[in-house]
Amino acid sequence: MPVSHSVDQEPSGATNSTENEHQNQTDNDDDRPDDGLPINELFYSLQGEGTLAGVPSVFVRTSGCNLRCWFCDSYHTSWEPTHAWMSLDEILAEIESYDADHVVLTGGEPMLHDASADLLSELDDRGYHTTVETNGTIHRDAPIDLASISPKLESSTPTPERDPDGDGEWEQRHENARLDLDALTELVETHPFQLKFVVTDADDMPEILDLLSELRDAATVPIRDENVLLMPEGATRERLAETRTRTAELAMEHGFRYTPRLHVDLWNDAPET
Numbered sequence: 458m459p460v461s462h463s464v465d466q467e468p469s470g471a472t473n474s475t476e477n478e479h480q481n482q483t484d485n486d487d488d489r490p491d492d493g494l495p496i497n498e499l500f501y502s503l504q505g506e507g508t509l510a511g512v513p514s515v516f517v518r519t520s521g522c523n524l525r526c527w528f529c530d531s532y533h534t535s536w537e538p539t540h541a542w543m544s545l546d547e548i549l550a551e552i553e554s555y556d557a558d559h560v561v562l563t564g565g566e567p568m569l570h571d572a573s574a575d576l577l578s579e580l581d582d583r584g585y586h587t588t589v590e591t592n593g594t595i596h597r598d599a600p601i602d603l604a605s606i607s608p609k610l611e612s613s614t615p616t617p618e619r620d621p622d623g624d625g626e627w628e629q630r631h632e633n634a635r636l637d638l639d640a641l642t643e644l645v646e647t648h649p650f651q652l653k654f655v656v657t658d659a660d661d662m663p664e665i666l667d668l669l670s671e672l673r674d675a676a677t678v679p680i681r682d683e684n685v686l687l688m689p690e691g692a693t694r695e696r697l698a699e700t701r702t703r704t705a706e707l708a709m710e711h712g713f714r715y716t717p718r719l720h721v722d723l724w725n726d727a728p729e730t
C-alpha cells in the first residue's frame with residue numbers, strides 16, 4: 458500500500474486544553490479518503506501490555522502524535538510519521554479478516570484523528586472489545602471498552618541530550634503538551650480505564666504520585682491502586698533487562714500493578730508485534 462509521510466493533524470471535536478500546542482503540519486496527501494485514517498500498521502498479535510496482556514487482538518496503529526517522547530517505541534508514527542491512508546470500510550474489512558474479538562487502536566496518538574471516533578463506533582456496533590492506547594491528552598466522545606492511558610512523565614521529554622532526531626527542538630512543545638489534567642479527568646470519568654506509566658527509574662515515582670493525587674482530587678470516580686500500572690521503559694530485550702526488575706520492585710513498594718511488555722519478550726523490537 459502507498460506510504461506517505463505528512464500526517465500530524467490538529468484534533469477537531471476533541472477536548473484538549475493544550476490544543477494550540479499540537480504540531481500543525483499541512484497534510485497534503487493525495488490519497489486521503491474523506492472518512493479515512495493514516496495507518497502505519499494493521500496486524501494481528503497478542504496484546505503485550507496492561508490488564509489484557511496475552512489476549513489475541515487486531516492492532517490498528519494510526520500515524521501522527523502530538524508528543525515526541527525520546528524513547529518512543531513507534532518512531533514511525535511520531536518522529537518520522539509514515540502511513541497509508543485507508544478508508545473506514547477498508548480498515549473494518551481488514552480487521553474482520555482476522556479471527557479476533559479484541560481490537561487495539563493505537564499510535565502515535567489515535568485520538569488526534571476525528572475518524573478514530575467513527576471507527577470505534579463501527580467496532581462497537583459489530584460487537585468488538587476495543588482498547589485505545591492513548592497518551593491521555595485528548596478526550597473524544599467515543600465508545601471505548603478500555604482506555605489505556607499512558608500519561609507522559611518528565612523523563613519522556615526529548616532534551617538535547619536525549620533527542621533521537623535533532624538537538625531538542627521538540628523539548629518545550631513536548632513539555633507543554635504532555636500532561637492535560639482536564640483531558641485525563643474526562644477520560645477516566647467516561648471509560649473503564651487503566652493508567653499505565655512508563656518507568657525509567659525510581660526518580661519517576663514522585664511525579665507519578667503527585668499526578669495521581671491531582672487526578673484523584675479532580676475526578677468524580679475512584680482511581681484505585683489496581684488501576685495503576687507500572688511498565689518498564691524499553692523497546693528492546695536488552696533495555697528491558699535493565700529496567701524491569703527495579704520497576705517490579707517499585708510496583709510492590711507502592712501497591713501498584715506491574716505490567717510486562719510481552720511483545721518485546723517474545724519478538725524483541727520486530728515490527729507488527
Ligand code: SF4
Nearest residue numbers: 522524525526529565
Ligand atoms: S505519546 Fe506515545 S506515540 Fe507519542 S511520542 Fe510518546 S511514546 Fe510515541
